[in-house]
Amino acid sequence: MAGKLKFLIPIAVFAGMVAIFYKGLYSDPTLVSSPFIDKAAPVFNLPTLYDDQKHITEAEFKGRISLFNVWASWCPGCAREHEMLLMIARDTDIPIYGLNWKDERQAAQKWLRERGNPYTVNAVDRDNVTGIDWGVYGAPETFLIDGEGIIRYKHIGPLTPEIWAAEFLPRIETARATLAGADS
Amino acid sequence: MIRATTFGLLIGLLGLSFTASAVDPSDKLEDPIQNELYLAITKEVRCLVCQNQSIADSTAPLAADLRREIRRMVEEGQDETRIKNFLVERYGDFILYRPRFRSWNIVLWLGPVALMVVGFIALAMNIRRRKSLPIDEDAP
Incomplete structure (x- = not known):
């Protein structure tokens, strides 16, 4: 009995490999998962966009759930997601911190003047020092950071209402529950 | 002779080529x-x-x-x-x-070696089985 079915083994192995490769065929290699998920936000110390003398650090993220959005005025994807950021700033109490990445201060300020400013405060990373520490490889990217300063999610590419609802909101709820638990 | 020279030249050219950096x-x-x-x-x-x-x-x-x-x-x-x-x-x-080398990609690293070992074992078993068969049974 077992001997007769032995010819099925290579067929099964082959089918398994086909399944794996088929899945690989449709996975997007540009979506590189971040090694920072569930890790503390990397340290940084950068001047702010409107005041060169003022600096912000990762300590800003402690005590509330926040977004950290990597953007630049030269970045077309950032233009596409700007509406979405404005909406988040208007409709939620989640602060959006910006990392103005590889950009010119003047151009960034002009961008915000023309399109509206959804950011609580912007850090200026002209030379991509903090960007590298955060594993940024393109703009826009958006990190979700919980009340303890732990990165819970990273989205690569423009934010959309669909991604916001599917990926961000559930995680924000979880982070809220943890934060409420820590307070009581 | 000419063919060998041309071949040699082509190989030489290959050595001269370099990738853009x-x-x-x-x-x-x-x-x-x-x-x-x-x-x-x-x-x-x-x-x-x-x-x-x-x-x-x-x-x-x-x-x-x-x-x-x-x-x-x-x-x-x-x-x-x-x-x-x-x-x-x-x-x-x-x-x-x-x-x-990571725990989750161990298959990637050891898979080929494991497959080869399995293949050799199967081959050895097959040879031994055939050896024990009466000779005339294999004859056409």
Whole structure:
């Protein structure tokens, strides 16, 4: 009995490999998962966009759930997601911190003047020092950071209402529950 | 004879060809050993914006930034492992062209060896079985 079915083994192995490769065929290699998920936000110390003398650090993220959005005025994807950021700033109490990445201060300020400013405060990373520490490889990217300063999610590419609802909101709820638990 | 000469010439030309590199050759590190290390590492680091290029080949701004960081670390005297760890901590294993040995990719590393071992065992068993068969049964 077992001997007769032995010819099925290579067929099964082959089918398994086909399944794996088929899945690989449709996975997007540009979506590189971040090694920072569930890790503390990397340290940084950068001047702010409107005041060169003022600096912000990762300590800003402690005590509330926040977004950290990597953007630049030269970045077309950032233009596409700007509406979405404005909406988040208007409709939620989640602060959006910006990392103005590889950009010119003047151009960034002009961008915000023309399109509206959804950011609580912007850090200026002209030379991509903090960007590298955060594993940024393109703009826009958006990190979700919980009340303890732990990165819970990273989205690569423009934010959309669909991604916001599917990926961000559930995680924000979880982070809220943890934060409420820590307070009581 | 002519054919052999032509072949030899073609092979020679092949040796002369070189791949385009975004690393500015005049921008060498002073210490030749450090320069070697810098070039070696940049060739093994994937440019995440243009994934089929190493950062040595890529002209993407991110690749230039990573080259700058690697250069700085090499100049500080850090070794290859530390520099690669720096990159993997930030960008994940995907940034290295040669994957590292990890628990989740053990199949990738040991799979071929395991398959070969299984194949040899099967072959040995088959040979032994055939040896024990009466000779005339195999005859046509």
